[in-house]
Amino acid sequence: MKSSSPLKWFATREGLYYVALAVLLVVLLPLALDPFRLNMVGKYLTYAFVAIGLVMCWGKAGILSLGQGVFFGLGGYCMAMFLKLEASTPEATAIQSTPGIPDFMDWNQLTELPWFWEPFHSFSFTLLAVIGVPVLLAFVIGFAMFTRRVGGVYFAIITQAIAAILTILIIGQQGYTGGVNGITDLQTLNGWDIRTDEARTILYFVCVGMLFLCLFVARLVQNRKLGRILVAMNAQENRVRFSGYDVAAFKIFVFCLAAAFAGVGGAMFTLIVGFMSPSFIGIVASIEMVIFCALGGRLSILGAVYGALLVNAAKSGFSESFPELWPFAMGALFIGVVLAFPNGLAGLYQTYVMPLEDKIFKRNKGAQLEAKPAEKTAEPKPTAEKTPDYDPMIDSYSPEKS
Amino acid sequence: MDTTDQAANGRSFGKGLGLKKSLMTLAASVMLATSAQAAVPATAEVNTTGLAVTDDTVTVGILHSITGTMAISEIGSVQAEKLAIDQINASGGVLGRQIEFVQEDGASDWPTFAEKSRKLLRQDNVAAIFGAWTSASRKAVLPVIEQYNGMLYYPTFYEGLEQSPNVVYTGQEATQQILASIDWAAETKGAKSFYLLGSDYIWPRTSNKIARKHIEDKLGLKVSGEEYYPLGHTQFNSVINKIKLRKPDVIFASVVGGSNVAFYKQMKAAGIDFTDEKPLLLTISVTEDEIRGIGGENVDGIYASMKYFQSLDNPNNKEFVAAFKEAYGDDMVIGDVTQAAYLGPWLWKAAVEKAGSFDIDKIREEFAGIEFTKAPEGYVRIHENHHLWSKTRIGQAQPDGQYKVVYETEELMEPDPFPEGYQ
Numbered sequence: 001m002k003s004s005s006p007l008k009w010f011a012t013r014e015g016l017y018y019v020a021l022a023v024l025l026v027v028l029l030p031l032a033l034d035p036f037r038l039n040m041v042g043k044y045l046t047y048a049f050v051a052i053g054l055v056m057c058w059g060k061a062g063i064l065s066l067g068q069g070v071f072f073g074l075g076g077y078c079m080a081m082f083l084k085l086e087a088s089t090p091e092a093t094a095i096q097s098t099p100g101i102p103d104f105m106d107w108n109q110l111t112e113l114p115w116f117w118e119p120f121h122s123f124s125f126t127l128l129a130v131i132g133v134p135v136l137l138a139f140v141i142g143f144a145m146f147t148r149r150v151g152g153v154y155f156a157i158i159t160q161a162i163a164a165i166l167t168i169l170i171i172g173q174q175g176y177t178g179g180v181n182g183i184t185d186l187q188t189l190n191g192w193d194i195r196t197d198e199a200r201t202i203l204y205f206v207c208v209g210m211l212f213l214c215l216f217v218a219r220l221v222q223n224r225k226l227g228r229i230l231v232a233m234n235a236q237e238n239r240v241r242f243s244g245y246d247v248a249a250f251k252i253f254v255f256c257l258a259a260a261f262a263g264v265g266g267a268m269f270t271l272i273v274g275f276m277s278p279s280f281i282g283i284v285a286s287i288e289m290v291i292f293c294a295l296g297g298r299l300s301i302l303g304a305v306y307g308a309l310l311v312n313a314a315k316s317g318f319s320e321s322f323p324e325l326w327p328f329a330m331g332a333l334f335i336g337v338v339l340a341f342p343n344g345l346a347g348l349y350q351t352y353v354m355p356l357e358d359k360i361f362k363r364n365k366g367a368q369l370e371a372k373p374a375e376k377t378a379e380p381k382p383t384a385e386k387t388p389d390y391d392p393m394i395d396s397y398s399p400e401k402s
Numbered sequence: 403m404d405t406t407d408q409a410a411n412g413r414s415f416g417k418g419l420g421l422k423k424s425l426m427t428l429a430a431s432v433m434l435a436t437s438a439q440a441a442v443p444a445t446a447e448v449n450t451t452g453l454a455v456t457d458d459t460v461t462v463g464i465l466h467s468i469t470g471t472m473a474i475s476e477i478g479s480v481q482a483e484k485l486a487i488d489q490i491n492a493s494g495g496v497l498g499r500q501i502e503f504v505q506e507d508g509a510s511d512w513p514t515f516a517e518k519s520r521k522l523l524r525q526d527n528v529a530a531i532f533g534a535w536t537s538a539s540r541k542a543v544l545p546v547i548e549q550y551n552g553m554l555y556y557p558t559f560y561e562g563l564e565q566s567p568n569v570v571y572t573g574q575e576a577t578q579q580i581l582a583s584i585d586w587a588a589e590t591k592g593a594k595s596f597y598l599l600g601s602d603y604i605w606p607r608t609s610n611k612i613a614r615k616h617i618e619d620k621l622g623l624k625v626s627g628e629e630y631y632p633l634g635h636t637q638f639n640s641v642i643n644k645i646k647l648r649k650p651d652v653i654f655a656s657v658v659g660g661s662n663v664a665f666y667k668q669m670k671a672a673g674i675d676f677t678d679e680k681p682l683l684l685t686i687s688v689t690e691d692e693i694r695g696i697g698g699e700n701v702d703g704i705y706a707s708m709k710y711f712q713s714l715d716n717p718n719n720k721e722f723v724a725a726f727k728e729a730y731g732d733d734m735v736i737g738d739v740t741q742a743a744y745l746g747p748w749l750w751k752a753a754v755e756k757a758g759s760f761d762i763d764k765i766r767e768e769f770a771g772i773e774f775t776k777a778p779e780g781y782v783r784i785h786e787n788h789h790l791w792s793k794t795r796i797g798q799a800q801p802d803g804q805y806k807v808v809y810e811t812e813e814l815m816e817p818d819p820f821p822e823g824y825q
Contacts, residue, residue, distance in 0.1 A: 323507040
């Protein structure tokens with residue numbers, strides 16, 4: 001359902017949630033934090049891209065992927081390859097046996113740039129690849145799996161295997177990929193030094209911008225018929241199929257969408273952190289990403305953002321305060337969350353905060369209607385009518401209940 | 403500094419009389435060295451770049467993995483660095499300031515290392531970082547350290563090919579470990595053919611590249627095979643068969659981590675007795691720490707090329723081993739890297755006191771030629787390329803997990819991170 005006026009939308013309850021997140025990310029955090037901490041928040045936000053994708057893919061459509069790190073990593077590696085080539089000018093690498101190629105290639109006795117690195121000299125190609133490569137892989141995997149009606153646990157296992165395979169491949173082919181060290185020492189983006197505080201702050205805002213773009217794309221999908229079909233597919237796949245929908249196509253679509261989000265997140269990660277390594281692709285990283293999504297609430301795209309932020313902030317905080325005990329604190333947090341609130345933060349919010357909000361909203365609505373009766377009648381669809389039927393944090397449908 | 407002060411500090415890490423005595427002598431020597439400076443210099447003078455230095459304290463960072471797969475290796479380094487810091491504090495600190503440390507966990511994860519190093523430099527403004535262990539973690543923190551002009555004291559023996567103005571490499575680079583040991587095998591043991599075997603990442607590959615050049619080009623001997631296995635690999639039967647078939651005189655091994663356990667056990671199961679020295683096994687990756695995991699009986703008779711063994715027979719080392727066991731328990735073993743980590747704080751102290759300042763840029767000027775005569779490995783000196791002059795030693799593993807030193811170079815080996823003719 002689309003609002004007739006875009007400005008009006010921001011005054012709805014759903015709009016306010018987005019405004020609140022925007023205020024938090026654009027105003028409050030930059031004001032409250034120094035550039036170092038802000039950069040770290042930027043890093044956490046790059047995981048939120050993956051978490052949004054997982055909400056769409058897992059929460060809505062019921063496809064649990066334990067290999068989202070693969071797409072995150074591919075996006076990140078594409079960006080890292082571009083930055084690494086820019087950092088490996090013949091002048092900067094004059095001490096190598098073969099100047100002009102990335103340093104790790106030289107250590108591995110490569111004497112020329114491999115063919116698949118060549119296109120990454122171009123920035124526009126790189127931008128395309130950041131989304132294109134993950135989506136292509138997701139399409140191939142999705143096509144192979146979903147048209148054969150592989151799903152559920154089997155699909156999760158296969159995605160996990162792919163994460164393992166890709167990690168081994170990257171570590172094994174260290175001459176071409178940087179191996180276990182990853183691609184490090186990235187310096188400039190088209191001549192712009194990405195290591196300075198100013199650059200990092202700008203990249204943070206770029207990251208926030210991209211995040212909202214992804215949020216709106218995700219929202220667009222979930223609020224249309226498309227989103228309803230995804231949810232329906234999760235509940236009763238066969239009924240959807242018998243109604244004449246091509247279930248596989250919808251699954252491939254949502255899996256590719258999640259991969260695209262993850263790829264963008266990975267590229268932002270490389271820019272913000274300044275390097276890429278196979279440890280983000282592996283099984284552990286991929287499962288962590290599922291945890292961000294679960295903690296935030298796997299049915300809510302906004303919840304996923306908060307989940308990624310909170311888990312990562314907790315991880316940094318715990319490990320700084322208790323360097324020897326922090327993994328236990330994290331473990332306790334996860335177990336606690338899963339046992340106490342299986343629907344994550346969003347579920348918690350819906351149960352405890354929303355009833356309070358309802359009261360306030362109703363009172364305000366009443367006041368508004370009384371105050372401006374003329375305007376309201378001019379409006380073809382009054383907001384008061386619209387609000388109740390849309391529930392932004394949690395869809396009215398819950399797979400557990402079906 | 404008075405004696406009560408010293409006693410109080412002494413209590414914090416050691417109770418032994420001998421230790422306290424050695425600390426007194428240490429303290430005395432430091433007092434002699436610093437007596438030229440009349441009083442504690444003002445903070446404004448010794449710290450012009452906003453490091454975490456107050457009138458009585460200076461803060462440094464310790465950044466190692468204390469969780470994850472690398473923890474088993476890196477904890478020894480943390481212990482050694484803390485021990486050195488305690489000892490320096492007991493002897494009056496650095497420029498009259500007690501050292502405080504912020505410890506961060508790299509969690510065996512390279513991006514975490516980068517994040518934590520940034521935190522140490524930006525938030526804590528540490529005057530030095532003692533840390534990083536694997537090459538990957540060093541590569542991850544290097545851009546950060548260079549950007550914020552910090553100073554990293556890196557303890558691990560590594561592949562060379564690096565010389566950062568912001569790093570002091572207290573371990574040996576590849577040539578310091580390899581060249582002399584291969585010469586030794588050729589001269590003393592009459593080796594003619596070598597089989598190079600390692601884990602598949604940058605350090606073994608670079609090390610074997612240097613080894614091959616030395617064996618083939620400089621000595622005119624034969625390399626009968628060169629193979630790599632992924633990190634964590636546990637099936638070595640095929641290479642063991644190849645070794646049996648080709649009968650090299652020396653297996654030159656740079657297998658790391660958990661793979662070692664499988665490798666040595668399978669060698670033994672295949673009937674290879676290292677004490678026969680047919681073939682002789684020469685490793686550059688198995689220290690006393692690793693033997694604890696592999697089991698002394700499985701490596702009995704192998705040779706290792708290191709710069710330090712726990713069994714080194716010199717007064718410095720005896721004191722060091724005693725202090726280490728006093729602080730952390732009698733069952734502790736001390737490997738090559740642990741000793742190199744211990745050097746870090748001492749070399750930093752020497753450089754700071756020579757420069758009369760904590761400023762990184764001033765310290766950097768002073769590195770070349772700085773000596774540490776109390777080093778457990780003997781005498782070390784910093785080369786102008788920020789690596790250490792040190793001896794190469796060969797030890798033979800004993801069933802009790804210790805090495806018996808069988809050879810050491812007469813001279814200190816010059817560090818050469820970019821060895822010409824070996825690239």
